[in-house]
Amino acid sequence: MLAPDHRATIDATLPVVAANATAITGRFYARMLDAHPELRNLFNQGNQASGEQKQALAAAVYAYAQYCDTPDAIEPLLNRIAHKHASLGIAADMYTIVGRHLMAAIGEILGDAVTAEIAEAWDTVYWRFAGELIAREAVLYQDAGITPATFLREYEVIERVAEGGVAVSLRLRPTDDGPAPAFRPGQYVSVQVDLADIGLRQLRQYSLSDAADGQTLRITVKQEAGDDVRPDGLVSMHLARHADIGSRWLVSNPFGDLALDPDADTPVVMISAGVGITPMAAMRRHLSRQQRQGVFVHVAAHGGRHILKRELTPAAHLTDLIVYDAARVEDRLGTDHHHAGRFTLAEHRDTIVRPDADYYLCGPLPFMTAQREALLDLGVPANRVHFEVFGPDLLTATL
Numbered sequence: 001m002l003a004p005d006h007r008a009t010i011d012a013t014l015p016v017v018a019a020n021a022t023a024i025t026g027r028f029y030a031r032m033l034d035a036h037p038e039l040r041n042l043f044n045q046g047n048q049a050s051g052e053q054k055q056a057l058a059a060a061v062y063a064y065a066q067y068c069d070t071p072d073a074i075e076p077l078l079n080r081i082a083h084k085h086a087s088l089g090i091a092a093d094m095y096t097i098v099g100r101h102l103m104a105a106i107g108e109i110l111g112d113a114v115t116a117e118i119a120e121a122w123d124t125v126y127w128r129f130a131g132e133l134i135a136r137e138a139v140l141y142q143d144a145g146i147t148p149a150t151f152l153r154e155y156e157v158i159e160r161v162a163e164g165g166v167a168v169s170l171r172l173r174p175t176d177d178g179p180a181p182a183f184r185p186g187q188y189v190s191v192q193v194d195l196a197d198i199g200l201r202q203l204r205q206y207s208l209s210d211a212a213d214g215q216t217l218r219i220t221v222k223q224e225a226g227d228d229v230r231p232d233g234l235v236s237m238h239l240a241r242h243a244d245i246g247s248r249w250l251v252s253n254p255f256g257d258l259a260l261d262p263d264a265d266t267p268v269v270m271i272s273a274g275v276g277i278t279p280m281a282a283m284r285r286h287l288s289r290q291q292r293q294g295v296f297v298h299v300a301a302h303g304g305r306h307i308l309k310r311e312l313t314p315a316a317h318l319t320d321l322i323v324y325d326a327a328r329v330e331d332r333l334g335t336d337h338h339h340a341g342r343f344t345l346a347e348h349r350d351t352i353v354r355p356d357a358d359y360y361l362c363g364p365l366p367f368m369t370a371q372r373e374a375l376l377d378l379g380v381p382a383n384r385v386h387f388e389v390f391g392p393d394l395l396t397a398t399l
């Protein structure tokens with residue numbers, strides 16, 4: 001529990017911190033990355049440019065300050081961040097750097113309003129948050145048999161499959177001839193690439209898109225090609241251009257809190273859109289091996305954009321509902337998709353809603369928010385609805 005005087009100070013200052021939260025976290029990143037340019041390799045430059053990184057940090061600190069004495073409320077947030085950090089090799093000593101620059105940024109933005117008493121209360125909240133993350137990350141590293149210094153392992157591409165023109169699937173095998181790590185369906189790895197032209201290394205997360213086989217891992221990377229306004233995605237386009245068979249890449253151990261309990265026998269409902277199909281493809285493969293009940297709902301624009309379509313072989317205990325919201329004439333209704341037009345979950349409630357099921361969502365944020373609301377409206381308990389955000393999570397802290 002926060003001491004009563006700290007709680008009173010935090011409650012009194014939360015509104016002003018909230019009103020200035022992204023200014024504070026924006027200033028924090030700027031001053032920390034100026035002082036430690038080597039950390040630019042660690043932080044996703046795309047998320048820096050979009051502002052999502054500072055929003056995610058601000059939302060997390062705000063949520064933690066409010067709910068740190070309600071463990072059930074804060075658990076999903078702590079898990080999400082700890083898994084992400086473990087996939088990036090974050091070490092305990094880095095928290096001192098972050099803490100120093102975060103507190104300094106609060107001082108710079110709020111100025112004289114930050115009394116010694118206020119600074120002490122927020123410093124206490126920061127270190128409680130840090131302590132909880134450090135403890136969780138230590139367990140994740142220990143369970144994986146790695147340390148932050150050894151979080152990357154070299155893999156070789158042994159299979160490359162183009163998924164229409166939109167994505168590429170890469171099957172990876174460790175070059176040290178050891179077995180591939182175990183993982184739960186739904187988890188992801190971080191892949192590191194060297195971007196010599198901009199003098200940076202960058203890490204990105206990719207969900208494992210096939211069930212574990214003990215020897216290999218497979219990822220499926222959507223190509224984020226640029227246009228007049230947006231530059232090419234740094235890592236996805238680098239992999240699309242250079243991840244040929246025989247090429248070698250540094251890859252983290254699998255982590256991620258959106259994951260099936262592989263041994264349970266309750267039904268699983270997977271609902272995805274676009275490239276959000278990747279963790280669901282691993283889940284679907286696992287369920288079909290396990291002969292466990294499942295519903296697989298996927299929304300794609302049309303057959304040409306339906307990633308991993310070739311893997312949808314029917315299975316007796318799995319119900320598939322494939323929706324093309326902009327179907328082409330060559331897309332065959334009843335064969336490669338079951339519904340053409342806009343997807344409305346309630347319209348398919350008889351197929352989708354199952355007693356005792358867990359629901360997994362993955363796709364763009366507005367898609368997941370809509371499906372989550374629709375499920376709750378249909379009486380599904382909130383703790384049964386899980387989701388994966390393919391970017392800084394701007395959802396968990398706001399629920």
Ligand SMILES: Cc1cc2nc3c(=O)[nH]c(=O)nc-3n(C[C@H](O)[C@H](O)[C@H](O)COP(=O)(O)OP(=O)(O)OC[C@H]3O[C@@H](n4cnc5c(N)ncnc54)[C@H](O)[C@@H]3O)c2cc1C
Nearest residue numbers: 046049205206207221222230231233234235236278390391
């Ligand atoms: C848990 C998790 C799992 C994921 N799983 C998958 C998966 O299975 N498959 C998959 O394909 N992806 C997945 N992702 C997303 C993936 O990690 C990357 O975010 C994605 O590949 C884009 O990275 P990038 O380096 O290519 O693009 P970035 O360089 O990070 O850019 C991202 C976007 O921002 C735009 N952008 C960048 N800078 C600017 C700027 N200055 N101005 C305007 N726009 C800009 C780019 O054009 C691009 O569209 C996952 C993410 C997470 C967090």
Ligand code: HEM
Nearest residue numbers: 042043044047053056057060094095098129130391392393
């Ligand atoms: C109490 C301290 C910290 C908090 C509250 C915090 C919070 C967060 C949050 C909310 C995210 C986004 C998670 C997501 O993707 O959903 C994140 C990601 C990240 N954090 Fe932390 N973090 C802390 C400490 C650190 C430290 C010490 C480092 C290392 C210097 C670090 C490096 C990163 C990186 C590199 C990412 C990924 C950024 C991206 O992909 O855009 N964090 N953190």
